[in-house]
Amino acid sequence: MANIEFFLNGNPRQCHVAPDTSILTLLREHLGITGTKEGxxxxxxxxxxxxxxxxxxxxxxxxxxxACITPAHQLQGKSLMTVEGLELNGQLHPAQAAMVECHGSQCGFCTPGVVMSLFTLHESRTETSEPPTSEQLEAALSGNLCRCTGYRPIRDAALQMQSLAQPSALWHEASLPVLSAQPPVAPDDNAECFFYQPASLEDLTHVRARYPDARLIAGGTDLWLEATQQLTPLNQLIDITGVKALSVIETAQLEGQEGWWIGAGVTYSQLEPLLNAHFPAFAHLLHRLGSRQIRNRGTLGGNIANASPIGDTPPVLLALGAVVELASIDQTRQLSLEDFFLDYKRTALAASEVVSRVFIPRLDEHVKCHVWKLSKRREDDISAVLGAFTYRLENERLRDVRIAFGGMAAIPKRALKAEQALEGQLITADGFRQAQAALSKDFSPMDDVRGSARYRQQAAANLIERLYLTLSSPGQEVMLHAYAH
Structure with missing residues (x-):
């Protein structure tokens, strides 16, 4: 166990809890702050x-x-706001007042979480901001489910809260007391239970070498489910979020190719501006990669290192020709992402290594990219099949075709035979039928709760058909995007 010092609703707190304690457990069971609910x-x-x-x-x-999947120890030095902290001297925050006026609460169980999402939406805007758009509302509220189906009054509250008077409250105070800056204490060589937050990449690789079986954590959006869903103890945790070198995005060249190095600890939300500017199809996928809460926590490096066959970003990165960098005490090495994935949940990452950053090449102005995700529901769902496609047209022929799928094999994988079938071909129905037929040589999909092997094979073929229809009708969307307003 270790101490955590943080601010709770503007007040300094100190707690002493086990490594696998979540913020939700800390609030409800240790501090008696029960407004935050577990669903x-x-x-x-x-x-x-x-x-x-x-x-x-x-x-x-x-x-x-x-709060249910965020480690309490990551609160160290942070400021935490819960629904109990929004009211000041009897005056409600605009998010609360608007929910009351618009009758946004029904059974009330989801209401604290909805209010907190509205709070962050409100605080991100200025007095001169226009009312939030439909896209902004969906991004802010897509991670809040209301089983009473009260979304319309919640939406009304979101639109109304900006016009309500705002008290001078704790969340605007810049004069919070100073916490004691205690450096993290490295675990003993034989420690069986610890939560350690290295401050540098060097420190991270050293503690990783000492504890190769410890679990690395950043966003914890997948790892923490082992604790909440499988009741697996997470006794040894190495938190990478304190390593600033892993939270950097920088322009660079790799083997003469321009692009960007993305630190393994960069969250999806932090990645959005880069993707919006240079990879719009990839940016569009982020709208359907979890919720805003998940995108504020989940990291690109974690999605890669997790090596899930249905992870959302690896197929796109494969189509873009990404390179992953692995760091250890002794060396730093780089390899193409397609060489990183070996088998189901097995990668080229050695026990003493960590994923340090990912290189995404800049797309040539003539290269096009499409990313299409299929899932059972639009919001906050895992892929059944995800297809990513890059190519350029030269004299009306397809060149440099790269196709990658998630959900079609034990690993995210390129469709090499389908690529060969399209390379150098004119845009014809027959050529794309050959690419569809080649998928059977590329993949033998799995059966699971998200889709049968037959469904996945047909769905992947349909995405190639969608690519053909898109190319055949330039400038015309042949199928509605998931976010079509």
Whole structure:
């Protein structure tokens, strides 16, 4: 166990809890703060939504997170806001007042989480901001489920809260007391239970070498489900979020190719501006990669290292020709992402190594990219099949075709035979039929609860058909996007 020092609703707190204690457990069971609810314990429903900020950041801002799957120890030095902290001297925050006026609460179980999502939406806007768009509302509230189906009054509250008077409250105070800056203490060589947050990449690789079986954690959006869903103890945790080198995005060249190095600890929300500017199809996928709460926590490096066959970003990165960098005490090595995935949940990562960063090449202006995700529901769901396609047209022929799928094999994987069938071909129905037929040589899909092997094979073929129809009708969307307003 170790001490955690943080601010709770503007007040300094100190706690002493086990490494695998979540923020939700800390609030409800250790501190008696019960406004935050547990619904799914997996980051899906949003009932446990709270807001967190780093007071030491250049521009402190609260973001929404799922308390049920966030380690309590990551609160060290942070400011945590719960629904109990929004009211000041009897005056409600605009998010609360708007929910009351618009009758946004029904059974009330989801309401604290909804209010906290509205709080972060409100705090991210200025007095001169226009009312939130439909897309912004969906992004802010997609991670909050209401089983009473009260979404319309919640939406009305979101639109109305900006016009309500705002009290001068704790979340605007810049004069929070200073916490004692205690450096993290490295675990003993034989420690059986610890939560350690290295401050540098060197420190991280050293503790990783000493504890190769310890679990690495950043966002914890997948790892923490082992604790909440499988009741697996997480006794040895190495938290990478304190390593600033892993939270950097920088322009670079790799073997003469321009692009960007993305630190393994960069969250999806932090990645959004880059993707919006240079990879719009990839940026569009982020709308359907979990909820805002998940995107505020989940990291690109974690999605890769997790090596799930249905992870959302690896197929896109494969199609883009990404390179992953692995770091250890002795060396730093780089390999193409397709060489990183070996078998189901097995990668080229050695026991003493960590994923340090990912290189994404800049797309040539003539290269096009499409990313299409199929899942059972639009919001906050895992892929059944995800297809990513890049290519360029030269004299009306397809060149440099790269196709990658998730959900079609034990690993995210390129469709090499389908690529060969299209390379150098004119855009014809017959050519794309050959590519569809080649999929049977590329993949033998799995059967699971998200789709049968037959469904997946047909769905992948249909995505190639969609690519053909898109190319045959340039400038015309042949199928509605999931977010079509």
């Amino acid at each position: 799914c314990a997996s980051g899906d429903c949003g009932a446990c939504t709270v807001a967190i900020a780093d007071p030491d950041a250049p521009t402190p801002a609260y973001i929404s997170i799922n």
